[in-house]
Amino acid sequence: MTEPMNAASPDAWIDAHFDEQVRFLQALVQVPTDTPPGNNAPHAERTAELLAGMGLMAEKHHVPAVEVEAYGLESITNLVVRRRFGDGGPVLALNAHGDVVPPGEGWHHSPYGGEIEGGKLYGRASAVSKSDFSTYTFALRAVEALGLPLKGAVELHFTYDEEFGGELGPGWLLKQGLTKPDLLIAAGFSYQVVTAHNGCLQMEVTLHGLASHAAYPQTGVDALQAANVLLTALYAYNGLLRERRSKVAGITHPYLNVGRIEGGSNTNVVPGKVVLKIDRRMIPEEDSAAVEAEVRQLIEQTVARCPGIRLEVRRLLLANSLKPLPGNAALVAAIQKHGLAVFGEPIPESGTPLYTDVRLYGEHGVPAVIYGAGPRTVLESNAKRADEHVELEDLRRATKVIARTIIDILR
Numbered sequence: 126m127t128e129p130m131n132a133a134s135p136d137a138w139i140d141a142h143f144d145e146q147v148r149f150l151q152a153l154v155q156v157p158t159d160t161p162p163g164n165n166a167p168h169a170e171r172t173a174e175l176l177a178g179m180g181l182m183a184e185k186h187h188v189p190a191v192e193v194e195a196y197g198l199e200s201i202t203n204l205v206v207r208r209r210f211g212d213g214g215p216v217l218a219l220n221a222h223g224d225v226v227p228p229g230e231g232w233h234h235s236p237y238g239g240e241i242e243g244g245k246l247y248g249r250a251s252a253v254s255k256s257d258f259s260t261y262t263f264a265l266r267a268v269e270a271l272g273l274p275l276k277g278a279v280e281l282h283f284t285y286d287e288e289f290g291g292e293l294g295p296g297w298l299l300k301q302g303l304t305k306p307d308l309l310i311a312a313g314f315s316y317q318v319v320t321a322h323n324g325c326l327q328m329e330v331t332l333h334g335l336a337s338h339a340a341y342p343q344t345g346v347d348a349l350q351a352a353n354v355l356l357t358a359l360y361a362y363n364g365l366l367r368e369r370r371s372k373v374a375g376i377t378h379p380y381l382n383v384g385r386i387e388g389g390s391n392t393n394v395v396p397g398k399v400v401l402k403i404d405r406r407m408i409p410e411e412d413s414a415a416v417e418a419e420v421r422q423l424i425e426q427t428v429a430r431c432p433g434i435r436l437e438v439r440r441l442l443l444a445n446s447l448k449p450l451p452g453n454a455a456l457v458a459a460i461q462k463h464g465l466a467v468f469g470e471p472i473p474e475s476g477t478p479l480y481t482d483v484r485l486y487g488e489h490g491v492p493a494v495i496y497g498a499g500p501r502t503v504l505e506s507n508a509k510r511a512d513e514h515v516e517l518e519d520l521r522r523a524t525k526v527i528a529r530t531i532i533d534i535l536r
Contacts, residue, residue, distance in 0.1 A: 135267035135528035136467075142263060143521050147246065149175060150259040150520070151239030153223070154248035158285065160224040163198030165285035168223050172258065172283060173204055179266060181206050181281070186303060188293050198286070201293050205304060206281035208265060210535055214277025217534050218306035219265070219527070220295060221257035221497070222287035222482060225250040231511035245514040252506035252515045254312035257497035258283055260520065261310075264527035268535075275535035280306060284482065290442045291482035299489050308456055308534065309491050311483045314499030314506070315468065315523045318460045320453060321373045321476035322483070322495070324407035324446035326417055329400060330355070330424055333435040336390065336397030345395035346433035349388055352399040358427040359383060359403065371408040373476035381405045381420075402441070406478060409446040417443065447484045452492030455534060460496050463529040467522045479503070498523035 139146075152175060156168045166187070173183040188201040226249075228236035234247035241247070250256075265279050282304065284294030298304050313319055332352050337345025359381055366379045381403060388399030407416050421438055428436045457474055464472030483493045498520040500506050507513040 135264070135271060135532070136525050138267040138270045139263060139521065139524050139528065142266070146259050146263045146520070146524065147241070147517065149262065150246060150251070150256060153255040153258055154239040154246070154251050155237050157237055158224050158250065159227040160198065160288040161227070163193075163224065163289070164200050165198070165224050166200035166202040169202035169204055169283070169285060172223070176206060176262065179262070181208075181262065181265075183281075183283070186298065186301075188297055193293060196289060196293055198289060198293070201285045203285060203294060203298055204281070204283040205298065207278060208269065208280070209278045210275040212276065214275065214535050215307035216278045216280060216305070217531060218280040218282050218304065218309045218486075218491075219261035220282040220284065220309060220482065220486070221254040221261060221312035222284050222294060223250065223255060223258065224285045224288050225253070226288060226509050229511060233512055241517070244517050246517060246520075247512055247514045249513055252499050252513050253503075253508040254497065256499065256515045256520060257312035260498045260524045260527055264524050264531060267524070267528040268531045273532060273536075275532065277535040279531060279535070280304060287482050290444055291485050295482045296485045299485060305489075306486070306491055308452070309483065309486045309493035310456060310527065310530070311481065311486070311493060311495050313495035313497045314501065315464070315497070315519045315526070316470075316501045317375070317473050317475045318457055318464070319375070319477050319495035320449040320457060320474055321376065321409050322447040323376060323409070323478045323480050324411070324413055324484070325442060325444040325480040326405040326407065326413065326420065326440070327442040328403050328405070328420065329439045329441055330403060331437040332399045332428065333437070334395075334397050334433060337395045339393040339395060342395050345397065347395050348399040348434065349396040351428060351431035351434045352386070352388065352401060354431055355401070355424065355427050356383060358423060362423060369408065369411075371410055371476070373409055374473070375475035376408055376478055379406055379408050379411060406480075407446055409448050409476065411446070413443055413445050444480045445484050445488065447481070447487050447493070450487060450490070450492040453494050456492070456494045456530065459530040459533040460494065460526060463526045467525050496523075496526070
């Protein structure tokens with residue numbers, strides 16, 4: 126049972142409008158935002174339309190097509206809603222992303238249906254993170270409805286580039302000077318408040334050999350054989366990484382994953398070219414430049430032992446880790462206080478091995494935390510898998526925690 130906050134609690138308003146909140150989330154899930162291909166402007170237009178129906182006018186910030194297409198996507202429109210309360214006080218931004226990986230196979234519910242069964246709402250992005258479009262919107266509406274004498278402002282940042290690294294989502298808004306919040310809460314789950322996360326380096330490694338007929342293999346240079354040597358070295362490197370332990374709760378050690386391999390042209394042809402795509406996760410204690418140099422050196426030294434192979438290495442993504450900034454203490458304290466009251470259990474402060482858009486705010490000096498609607502773990506939500514879902518009670522209760530936190534920060 127939710128513990129009353131005080132006479133000016135937003136809880137009753139959220140309960141009274143929860144059916145409307147669920148319908149809003151269903152409408153968001155029903156507009157696909159598969160990335161790739163990343164044609165996400167239509168979802169922003171629909172979101173802005175729905176927000177306008179609630180009296181929240183969203184600024185539409187269209188990322189230039191040339192930038193989006195060069196990035197490998199089709200369209201991005203980022204949304205910003207600004208609500209000013211009294212003079213003075215901080216600007217608190219609430220950020221969630223609408224882009225999501227394609228649904229894949231194995232669904233028992235429509236990935237774009239927003240179907241409800243057993244107290245759960247199903248659909249791609251129902252948990253990560255269209256759910257928090259809903260959480261943050263209705264938390265803000267609940268606070269407004271109370272008419273309290275608050276100071277400061279709330280901004281909703283609904284962005285569409287998390288899957289490709291965020292540079293054209295929050296990164297673009299920040300670089301363009303379109304926002305400069307004092308504090309940030311970003312989309313997350315309900316049973317922990319996250320204050321640190323891993324970084325991520327993604328690289329494309331191309332091994333060029335010489336294709337030849339399989340009947341005359343001595344006339345070629347086998348790129349796949351060289352790739353096998355490199356894979357062995359990369360996986361052995363994980364043994365070293367397991368010994369580098371993070372001091373952040375919730376984060377263990379760095380690791381490297383080979384996520385994709387492409388190569389060869391036919392069964393009867395010695396492969397003349399192989400492409401590997403690798404993902405190196407970095408703990409908050411690591412320096413991203415040093416990590417990239419280390420990985421490049423390992424690749425170059427290994428491939429140098431393979432005669433006739435020409436190497437190309439291209440960075441695809443460099444996402445820095447999120448390190449806690451001291452100014453986030455008020456957010457952590459408020460979320461933990463109200464999370465305990467609403468959920469009836471402690472909400473621990475933790476790190477996460479994921480990487481998120483929040484690092485971009487951190488790089489601009491914005492103290493941030495990650496908190497929103499969702500279960501205890503990513504696996505429980507089926508995020509990025511079939512039958513992704515959010516528990517409706519988690520959605521309701523997280524909305525109350527966020528609304529109460531807004532009041533504490535702007536009081």
